[in-house]
Amino acid sequence: MQQDRRHAICWISLGCPKNLVDTERVLGRLVERGWLLCERPDDADIVIVNTCGFIQDAADESKQLLAQLGQLKKNGCAGIIAAGCLVERMGNALSSDVPEVDAFVGLADADEIEAACREIIRGRGRLFTRKPHAAHNDTGRLRITPRHYSYLQITDGCNNRCNYCVIPLIRGPLRSKPLAAVMEEARELLGDGAKELNVIGQDTTSYGKDAGGEDLPTLLSELCGLDVQWIRLLYTHPAHLTEAVIKVIAENDKIVNYVDIPIQHINDNILHRMNRIAGRKRIEDQIARLRAGIPGVILRTSVIVGLPGETHEAFEELLEFVGETRFERLGAFAYSREEGVPAYDFPAQVPEKTKQKRLGLIMRRQGKIAAETARAMIGKTVDVVVESKLKAKRSLWQGRTYGDAPDVDGIIYLSGKGLEPGMFAKATITGSRDYDLEGEILA
Numbered sequence: 001m002q003q004d005r006r007h008a009i010c011w012i013s014l015g016c017p018k019n020l021v022d023t024e025r026v027l028g029r030l031v032e033r034g035w036l037l038c039e040r041p042d043d044a045d046i047v048i049v050n051t052c053g054f055i056q057d058a059a060d061e062s063k064q065l066l067a068q069l070g071q072l073k074k075n076g077c078a079g080i081i082a083a084g085c086l087v088e089r090m091g092n093a094l095s096s097d098v099p100e101v102d103a104f105v106g107l108a109d110a111d112e113i114e115a116a117c118r119e120i121i122r123g124r125g126r127l128f129t130r131k132p133h134a135a136h137n138d139t140g141r142l143r144i145t146p147r148h149y150s151y152l153q154i155t156d157g158c159n160n161r162c163n164y165c166v167i168p169l170i171r172g173p174l175r176s177k178p179l180a181a182v183m184e185e186a187r188e189l190l191g192d193g194a195k196e197l198n199v200i201g202q203d204t205t206s207y208g209k210d211a212g213g214e215d216l217p218t219l220l221s222e223l224c225g226l227d228v229q230w231i232r233l234l235y236t237h238p239a240h241l242t243e244a245v246i247k248v249i250a251e252n253d254k255i256v257n258y259v260d261i262p263i264q265h266i267n268d269n270i271l272h273r274m275n276r277i278a279g280r281k282r283i284e285d286q287i288a289r290l291r292a293g294i295p296g297v298i299l300r301t302s303v304i305v306g307l308p309g310e311t312h313e314a315f316e317e318l319l320e321f322v323g324e325t326r327f328e329r330l331g332a333f334a335y336s337r338e339e340g341v342p343a344y345d346f347p348a349q350v351p352e353k354t355k356q357k358r359l360g361l362i363m364r365r366q367g368k369i370a371a372e373t374a375r376a377m378i379g380k381t382v383d384v385v386v387e388s389k390l391k392a393k394r395s396l397w398q399g400r401t402y403g404d405a406p407d408v409d410g411i412i413y414l415s416g417k418g419l420e421p422g423m424f425a426k427a428t429i430t431g432s433r434d435y436d437l438e439g440e441i442l443a
Contacts, residue, residue: 007078007121008036010044013144014062015052017151017200017234017407018171019084022107023050024141029110031142035117041069045078046117053086053170055336062086063098070100079120081105083113088170089340092128106130107171138177139185143192146387148422149230149406150194154182154219155201159210160237162264163275163342164307164335167202174203174210183222195229195422196385198405204233205240217244224252229424230385232405234260238286239278246293256383256402257294261286262302266321267314270307273346287325298403300329305362306355307335308346315358319365326369329409332362367434374410374432384412384439386423399427401437416441 009030013023031037041047047069051062062082069080079102087094088106095104103116103126112129119127136156143150157172158165177185186197199220201207208214223231231254236245238261249255265271268279278286290297303322305315322330334355337344386399390413397414404410414427419441431438 006034006036007045007117008038008043009117010038010041010047011050012041012047012065013050014065015050015054015058015085017198018153018156018202019050019052020144021138021141021151021153021200022084022136024143025136025138026110026113027142027144028140030114030117032140033114035114037142041072041077042075044072046081046120047072047077047079048081048083048113048117050084051082051086052084053089054166055338057336059086059089063094066098066101070098073100079103081113081116081120083107085170088130089166091130095126095128101126103127104129137181137185139188141189143189143194145406146421147193148385148387149196149198150189150192151200152182152186152189152197152223153177153200154204154207154216158202159206160203160277161275163273163346164304164338166338166341169340171202174206176206176208176211176214178211179214179219179222182219183226186223186226186228190226190228193422195424196232197223197228197230198232198234199223200234203235203237203240205236205242205245209240215244217242217248220245220248220252220255224248224254228254230383230402231255232258234405236261237278238263238283239276241286241290243289243293246289249297250294257296258298258300258403258405259290259294260300260405261290264302264304265307265310265314265318266303267310267317270310270314270318273307273309273343274304275342298328300331300405300409301327302331302333303362304333304335305358306350308343308350309348310335310350310358319361322362323365323369326373327366328373328403329370330362330366331408332359332366334359370410370435371432374435374437377429377437378432379429381426381428381442382439384414384425384427384441386414386419386421386425386441387411388421389419399439401427410435410437412437412439414439414441417443 052058081103082101083105105112159174207216383402390396426442427439
């Protein structure tokens with residue numbers, strides 16, 4: 001790309017790891033084409049926000065940030081671009097909510113983003129563009145995660161149609177990447193220094209169901225043939241997790257004994273209202289299979305409280321189940337009423353005050369379990385990755401055990417000699433701090 005002056009872009013990515021992959025893909029294309037990147041919005045000619053629109057709180061955060069960034073135009077910033085999920089969800093309606101924004105682009109597409117940047121530099125009027133959902137080639141990414149780990153997205157979109165979820169409206173139906181494309185991307189990420197691949201998608205256990213001939217166990221087995229330290233499986237669905245997937249995790253040391261399996265609830269009536277496919281018995285059976293088939297497995301789950309129709313008895317059933325099952329990792333969320341999905345019109349909406357009270361009860365129960373789980377680790381030796389030196393206490397480093405996914409789980413405070421970022425090692429657990437651990441790297 002020939003330009004009289006190279007213009008600087010500041011990119012801000014909100015939301016989930018899927019958004020982060022979109023961000024890295026487009027940044028890679030833009031840098032190849034001659035655009036400069038800068039960290040501070042104040043230094044940019046154009047600021048681009050890859051928005052999140054999954055729930056109302058995320059949508060509000062995106063809008064507030066866009067409005068704040070619009071003030072930069074008073075000091076010479078040429079324009080603001082809104083991209084991604086919120087644009088897909090709201091369409092043209094978003095333009096009236098954030099008049100400060102100069103261009104709106106749907107799910108991050110390098111050609112459309114660059115075209116919008118060019119039009120802003122030329123001083124053209126407001127732009128709005130969205131393209132049909134399509135599969136992306138995610139090679140050539142400019143990674144913004146720490147060098148030693150990355151996200152490997154194997155699917156986009158979703159066919160599950162949970163009654164509370166807007167993802168199919170935003171990202172469309174399930175689209176699996178061809179196996180060869182996933183492997184090409186994995187090799188590129190590893191060649192760029194990644195040692196941990198976190199496998200993601202809206203529902204990773206549905207990989208290949210739209211394509212035929214490819215499936216998740218085959219993909220995981222192929223990934224194990226690469227020079228990778230850790231492979232982590234995220235976003236599995238209890239209705240689609242098969243014995244073959246459990247077997248391939250158990251048989252391959254490179255796949256960490258960690259499974260993210262969001263159950264969302266346990267009461268059969270609520271699960272039915274959610275359209276979650278798997279009922280209580282199926283969920284219990286899957287948990288039993290995972291713990292029996294993968295010794296030492298760390299289970300992460302997520303639950304939603306306050307779906308319309310959630311009675312006191314249904315919530316108590318969930319609370320009791322969480323206490324009995326003792327998930328090693330758990331995230332809880334209050335139901336967010338979102339337009340465009342069936343649950344929006346469900347009767348018996350739960351008052352916000354009740355939802356927040358139930359959320360607090362779940363988190364207090366899980367907090368106690370997490371603290372007890374951490375204390376029980378003292379004296380054990382586990383695999384860890386070293387991440388960064390603590391600024392407050394220079395003798396300590398921060399890291400993660402194999403049972404902790406980046407950004408969502410706990411950390412381990414590490415001591416030892418010769419530590420450096422991205423170093424994989426074994427550590428003895430010497431103490432705990434609620435959700436987090438303390439450990440010493442073995443010489």
